[in-house]
Amino acid sequence: MKSESMETHKKKAPKSVKAAVLTLSDSKYRDLQNYEDTDLSGRLIVDSIKKKNQLVGYExxxxxxxxxxxxxxxxxxxxxxxxxxxxxxTGIGPRDITIETLKPLFEKELPGFGxxxxxxxxxxxxxxxxxxxxxxxIYKNTVIVSMPGSPNAVKTGLKIIVPELGHLVKHLRE
Incomplete structure (x- = not known):
């Protein structure tokens, strides 16, 4: 069951947002010449962003x-x-530092995504x-979403977050 007020909010949301993609991977970084071929998760996000939004960065x-x-x-x-x-x-290994690095920056956390x-x-x-x-x-009026590195996990995360990007940005602009 959908909320009428949420649907109204979404209708007023921007149809396109400026989005950037950041892949953290020691191995893909070492093979920078081929990362566009080997960074399957990053490319999934890039391709998903480009469908309805503006890609402004990819690293x-x-x-x-x-x-x-x-x-x-x-x-x-x-x-x-x-x-x-x-x-x-985002894993639990010794080199997995994304969450420990980004969480302290968040001015507001969006626990619902996780x-x-x-x-x-x-x-x-x-x-x-x-x-x-x-x-x-949220950090500096920017939505930051951190997902695991596996392509299947990224597909799952994109199904959750992409439909809400405009809605999230709308609220940040208010």
């Missing part, structure tokens, strides 16, 4: 906290991104979904 960086913050700052200041979608670095993402993942994968730390938040 592949290693799993490095300082570089992550620098890239996010650049996408906000230089590319004027209203939305940044990251993929990779909750729905884990629920949808649970329906597909079972209890292994507990390892997902996918999250979203």
């Amino acid at each position: 592949v960086i290693p799993d490095d906290a300082e570089l992550l913050v620098s890239s996010v700052e650049g996408m906000i200041q230089d590319d004027h991104a209203e939305v940044i979608i990251t993929t990779g670095g 909750e729905i993402f884990r629920y949808e993942s649970y329906k597909e994968l079972g209890t292994g979904a507990i390892m997902s730390r996918a999250t979203a938040g």
Whole structure:
């Protein structure tokens, strides 16, 4: 059952937003010459963004906290991104630094994205979904969404977030 007021809000939302994509992967970064061929998750996000929105940036960086913050700052200041979608670095391994780096920057967290993402993942994968730390938040009036690096996880995340991009940006503009 859909909310009438939410549908009204969505109708007033921008039809297109400025979005940037950031892949965190040591291996893809090492193979930068071929990353457009090997970065399947990043390309899925890029292709999804380009369908209805404006792609203003796309980078592949290693799993490095300082570089992550620098890239996010650049996408906000230089590319004027209203939305940044990251993929990779959300696991529980020692090199997975995306969540620890971005969460402290968030002025507001959007826990619903991670909750729905884990629920949808649970329906597909079972209890292994507990390892997902996918999250979203607001930083400097920009929506930041962090998803795992696997293409299947990205597909799941895109189904959740892409329909709401304009709606989210509308609320940030108010």
